[in-house]
Amino acid sequence: MTGWETLLTAAIKVAVAFALLLSLTIVLVWFERKIVADMQNRLGPTRAGPYGMLQTVADGVKLLFKESVTPRRVEFALYIAAPIAALVPALLIFLVIPIGRPFTLGDRVIDLAGTDLNVAVLYVLALSSLAVYAVVLAGWSSGSKYPLLGAVRASAQMISYEAAMGLALVPVILFTGTTSIRAIVDAQAGEFLSFLGIWNIVLVPSFLIFFIAGVAETNRAPFDLVEAESEIVGGYHTEYSGFRFALFFLAEYINIFNISALTTTLFLGGWHGPTFGAPEWLAWVFPIVWFFVKTVALVFVFVWIRASLPRMRYDQLMQFGWKRLIPLTLVWIILSTVAIGFRRFGAPWG
């Protein structure tokens, strides 16, 4: 491809990804409110649109038109930078996730992912580690007590669980022998029990640890001490209103989707799934459907956990992170490394 074609493809992909993430957020917020309402024996949103589906749009428009109040004691530049710092990494992470199989247009092969990096796993971890800046900057620059408390909680929590998250991926990288997400998805192709691929779900502990750490990284219940309403008001975004608050909210839901999509990609075979012998011109639809089915199922688990579990206490959170999750991950790394070594090189005495 020539330079211009590459540039044009990239621009189209980024625009599509951006539109997709924004509309997904609208659906996900509605999805969460409906599910939680069902679990609590309520109706949830019903008025705007069929089944209240347009409620999120209405709320979004309302937030856009609301006044963005700026408290007197804020440090303005950083106060404005914080919501942007929340949204940018969330959008960037999505760009390396393939949402379907590559398709051919004329004589070109186009990946259904923003891009593929040689070190995509590292890229994802690096960007998700930047998410903490938004919380810390928002908390500090607000010049108020509750946001600062929320920010201090957040930085400790996110650093702790990020360690577990990164370590949980070590067996995945060793098992597939690559850090490229496309190659990890390709390694999960194959026929097993007539249609199931041999997914990385065989690395069950990694899957569970990654997902739990992911819930903690996105500051969702039961790890939502960062914005615990009953203790510290809104936490880090207490002093934000209007559109600036909406950006934090948007980033949170995009992150939930990202974690679910990553878990799907790394452990559940990504877009692989049965195509039921569909003809070639139709076969590219199934991978996209499979990807979204798996991802939305994981988003449902997020919501399910939120509706079921009470918020953890701060000391419990730290104990669970440092004394349970990380030692468990280290033991699992040793065990899985030995097993993978046997698988690849055979027994040392043989």
Added chain:
Amino acid sequence: MVAVTAGDWFSTPENYVFLAIALPLVFAGWRVVTSSNVVHAVLYLVGALGGSAALFLLLGAEFVAWAVVLVYIGAVVVLFLFGIMITRAPIGVEVELSHPLRVRISAALVSGALFVLIAIAALTAFGSESIPEAEVTRTADIGQSIFERFVIPFEVVSVVLLAALVGGIVIARRDPSPEEIAAGKETL
């Protein structure tokens, strides 16, 4: 050795990208040591580290670039911010952070000496070798060179890091005075 003229320099587009990264990087580095607000200094440090990651990307060293973001920006500097926030970070208050001239001169001497040392080491090791163009280093190659060819230096560096860690704790930890122990107020 190929002589580089000014015309060559201007006709290479990479050089402009390099400038666009390097100038803000130098500015950020300068602000790290001159800004009187601790939180601002830390954020300029983030800018400087981000710039160095971008330079690595420009060299095609993806692994090193994202490792810098993950380890330095994502973990080390976040810990700085955490430490500052739970100790002292009032908004709008400018703390006097400047050191006396004596300390500044010795700091300048040490950093200048370090610069010369690294420059000499880099020049003697690589000279005028150029990086193969449009070649992104594979992660596996980095792993292989670290754990095969350079395994001894790698292990030595990790021992040095451990020693630095222990040293840092020893320096930062103030032993409680006998009166404090008597009053039951030992602090770390």
